Amino acid sequence: MSSEQNSNAKTYFWNDEKTRAILYQIVTAAFVAFIGYYLISNVQTNMEKQSIASGFGFIEKEAAFEIGESLIEYSAADTYGRALLVGVLNTLKVSLIGMILTTILGTFIGVCTLSTNWLISKIGTMYVELFQNIPVLLQLFFFYALFYEIFPAPRQALNPITGVFITNRGIDFPVPASDPVWGYIGLAFVAACIVIWLVRRWAVKRQERSGQQFPTFWVGLGILLGLPLLTWIVNGAPTEMDVPVLKGFNFQGGRNISPEFSALLIGLVLYTASFIAQIVRAGIQSISHGQTEAAMSIGLKPGLVLKLVIFPQALRVIVPPLTSQLLNLTKNSSLAVAIGFPDFVQVAGTTINQTGQAVEGVAMMMVVYLTFSLLTSAFMNWYNKKIKIVER
Amino acid sequence: MKLWKSLFIGCSLVAVSAGLAFADNGDTLKDVQAKGFIQVGVNGDLFGFGKADQKGVWKGLDVDTARAIAVAVFGEYKDRLRYTPLTAKTRFTALQSKEIDVLTRNCTQTLGRDTSLGLDFVQVNYYDGQGFMVPKALGVKSAKELGGATVCVLPGTTTEQNAADFFRSNNMEWKTVTIENTAELSQAFWAGRCDVLTSDASQLAGLRASAPKPEDYTILPEIISKEPLAPAVRHGDNQWKDIVNYSVLAMINAEELGITSANVDEMLKSKDPKIQRFLGVSPGNGAALGIDEKFAYNIIKQVGNYSEVFERNVGVNTPLGIERGLNALWTDGGLMYSPPFK
Numbered sequence: 001m002s003s004e005q006n007s008n009a010k011t012y013f014w015n016d017e018k019t020r021a022i023l024y025q026i027v028t029a030a031f032v033a034f035i036g037y038y039l040i041s042n043v044q045t046n047m048e049k050q051s052i053a054s055g056f057g058f059i060e061k062e063a064a065f066e067i068g069e070s071l072i073e074y075s076a077a078d079t080y081g082r083a084l085l086v087g088v089l090n091t092l093k094v095s096l097i098g099m100i101l102t103t104i105l106g107t108f109i110g111v112c113t114l115s116t117n118w119l120i121s122k123i124g125t126m127y128v129e130l131f132q133n134i135p136v137l138l139q140l141f142f143f144y145a146l147f148y149e150i151f152p153a154p155r156q157a158l159n160p161i162t163g164v165f166i167t168n169r170g171i172d173f174p175v176p177a178s179d180p181v182w183g184y185i186g187l188a189f190v191a192a193c194i195v196i197w198l199v200r201r202w203a204v205k206r207q208e209r210s211g212q213q214f215p216t217f218w219v220g221l222g223i224l225l226g227l228p229l230l231t232w233i234v235n236g237a238p239t240e241m242d243v244p245v246l247k248g249f250n251f252q253g254g255r256n257i258s259p260e261f262s263a264l265l266i267g268l269v270l271y272t273a274s275f276i277a278q279i280v281r282a283g284i285q286s287i288s289h290g291q292t293e294a295a296m297s298i299g300l301k302p303g304l305v306l307k308l309v310i311f312p313q314a315l316r317v318i319v320p321p322l323t324s325q326l327l328n329l330t331k332n333s334s335l336a337v338a339i340g341f342p343d344f345v346q347v348a349g350t351t352i353n354q355t356g357q358a359v360e361g362v363a364m365m366m367v368v369y370l371t372f373s374l375l376t377s378a379f380m381n382w383y384n385k386k387i388k389i390v391e392r
Numbered sequence: 393m394k395l396w397k398s399l400f401i402g403c404s405l406v407a408v409s410a411g412l413a414f415a416d417n418g419d420t421l422k423d424v425q426a427k428g429f430i431q432v433g434v435n436g437d438l439f440g441f442g443k444a445d446q447k448g449v450w451k452g453l454d455v456d457t458a459r460a461i462a463v464a465v466f467g468e469y470k471d472r473l474r475y476t477p478l479t480a481k482t483r484f485t486a487l488q489s490k491e492i493d494v495l496t497r498n499c500t501q502t503l504g505r506d507t508s509l510g511l512d513f514v515q516v517n518y519y520d521g522q523g524f525m526v527p528k529a530l531g532v533k534s535a536k537e538l539g540g541a542t543v544c545v546l547p548g549t550t551t552e553q554n555a556a557d558f559f560r561s562n563n564m565e566w567k568t569v570t571i572e573n574t575a576e577l578s579q580a581f582w583a584g585r586c587d588v589l590t591s592d593a594s595q596l597a598g599l600r601a602s603a604p605k606p607e608d609y610t611i612l613p614e615i616i617s618k619e620p621l622a623p624a625v626r627h628g629d630n631q632w633k634d635i636v637n638y639s640v641l642a643m644i645n646a647e648e649l650g651i652t653s654a655n656v657d658e659m660l661k662s663k664d665p666k667i668q669r670f671l672g673v674s675p676g677n678g679a680a681l682g683i684d685e686k687f688a689y690n691i692i693k694q695v696g697n698y699s700e701v702f703e704r705n706v707g708v709n710t711p712l713g714i715e716r717g718l719n720a721l722w723t724d725g726g727l728m729y730s731p732p733f734k
Contacts, residue, residue: 050488050510051627064553066568076556141576148585168584169542248540249530249587250567259585260569340571340580346547350570353481353548356509358488 087347095330106276131274140267144339147259170258172244172251188231196220260341283318323380420632432458433492436477437574439598440706454496464639464687481548513622514637519718521615523593535614539564544586554617601711642688645730646697653696
């Protein structure tokens with residue numbers, strides 16, 4: 001007993017594993033803090049020495065440059081802050097639309113590659129091989145060049161449907177002239193979505209109770225279309241349209257989808273979809289064939305086999321890599337600079353150039369993309385949790 | 393094990409950051425002499441100013457300016473220059489971060505750039521102004537008729553802001569298409585993506601010369617801005633700035649004194665004290681700058697005077713066909729003027 005105590009007393013604290021671990025942590029933390037301090041102070045003193053301006057004061061200054069397209073009102077008289085906001089919104093626009101479209105297209109192609117039909121499965125495979133093996137920047141250049149080389153100048157615009165004009169300036173199409181009704185219809189649409197959600201809950205409960213099925217899909221579609229339509233009719237069914245008209249150099253009025261935006265969207269969607277197709281294919285193939293056979297043997301129809309048995313299990317394999325592909329799409333959207341779509345990187349780049357404040361500009365770029373990526377990840381992780389195996 | 397790994401990563405981080413950190417602006421001349429060449433930022437896409445020809449030989453007014461600087465430092469320019477093609481957006485950062493030693497890339501000198509970007513401009517090597525180029529087929533005669541037009545412009549340039557000012561002050565609507573790369577931008581313009589291409593008039597002439605059908609395009613008469621294009625160096629290195637400055641001025645001074653690459657050897661025998669001082673026959677200038685006494689002689693002998701450089705790259709007998717105009721000597725009604733070399 002006493003000899004044991006003796007040996008304990010002789011153990012110096014640096015020989016104790018726990019204390020040592022804590023010590024190492026402290027040393028490492030101090031080290032990292034020192035590096036951070038060193039880098040920041042170094043940049044600061046050197047910028048002062050080179051008399052480069054610093055700080056975020058420029059955000060309040062007049063930007064004095066135009067931006068090609070914007071979701072909010074913007075002119076050269078606005079501030080750098082607003083210009084940057086326009087850039088953020090443009091990046092958001094192309095990323096969000098891109099993510100939705102690429103998920104749909106990728107899933108479709110993925111299912112195609114597994115088709116028992118030889119032609120369909122080969123077309124799917126060819127798509128994947130073609131698009132995933134060409135650098136995305138090249139694809140962007142290609143689609144952009146396609147737009148302005150193929151389509152005619154505004155004065156010789158293609159006019160496939162009344163009011164729709166396709167030119168090398170993009171696609172101009174009519175939109176309903178502004179009227180409060182369109183706001184109400186938007187509300188009606190939201191209301192319809194809520195009603196459908198309630199109906200679906202009720203239908204599921206009823207089926208669990210009585211085994212009777214309810215045509216949720218058709219009823220839902222009816223509500224989704226019917227409610228806004230009813231609102232429109234009740235409010236006097238306005239039909240006035242804001243039609244694009246050729247005035248001077250360009251079409252005025254209506255809405256325009258620019259070649260830059262279209263090329264960027266198409267390029268990103270097609271490229272990313274080829275990866276998603278592979279992920280979906282792998283996910284479905286990871287489910288053993290026995291599952292299908294078992295589901296068939298209890299009398300489920302093929303569609304229901306996919307919906308109730310295969311997909312819920314495959315999704316668990318699909319979602320994590322899908323997340324990283326969607327993140328890739330957002331990050332790749334910064335290639336917009338090359339084809340002139342005014343995304344955040346382009347606006348921030350111009351801001352850096354006009355103000356000379358590269359450190360602040362690059363810091364903002366990092367913050368914006370980090371935020372986008374973390375938000376996407378958070379959403380996908382939530383979804384992943386929701387679909388994982390519920391163990392009872 | 394993990395610990396050693398993180399320690400190792402930490403150490404390498406410090407090493408890398410120390411390497412990356414902006415060093416002192418210090419002594420560019422010494423750096424350049426030590427490495428044996430000058431890293432120069434050029435345009436890369438601009439015919440007449442900075443572009444490599446089919447054989448990979450760099451040509452242009454800005455390239456010749458860089459050559460003059462190299463000759464001043466090394467006595468020759470062959471193998472003494474390395475070119476970094478830069479876009480309008482990357483040019484200043486490249487200079488700030490010491491990626492290049494001098495920037496000769498048709499840059500407009502402005503107060504804002506001079507102060508907040510941490511750089512200094514030297515003698516202007518081309519007085520320019522912003523213009524508009526349109527296809528002749530549009531039938532536009534004046535820039536005032538451009539309301540509603542789509543305009544191709546390089547992002548991050550003074551031209552982008554000038555154009556915004558011009559359309560705003562004339563109450564005209566417009567749309568921009570901004571593509572960073574000059575070649576891509578002009579490609580979009582030739583294909584008709586925009587109605588107008590706006591840039592410095594000299595650039596427009598240079599781009600038109602490289603168009604698929606140059607005769608289809610016209611440059612509108614309005615010049616809407618002042619664009620003094622000047623080489624730039626980092627702020628705070630006064631000796632290097634002086635060398636760059638007087639390399640450019642040497643070419644102008646030579647033209648004033650009537651010295652050309654053809655007659656410079658004869659001029660060595662001149663009795664004129666101005667010429668003797670300029671060519672280093674009577675020494676002083678070189679020592680003051682910390683370079684060879686014969687730097688001016690070498691520049692004129694190997695690169696030529698300003699008139700030769702101008703006519704060779706952008707003058708009336710080149711595809712650009714630009715008159716001297718503002719870039720003539722002050723004695724001929726232009727703005728080119730050199731302080732005395734003494």
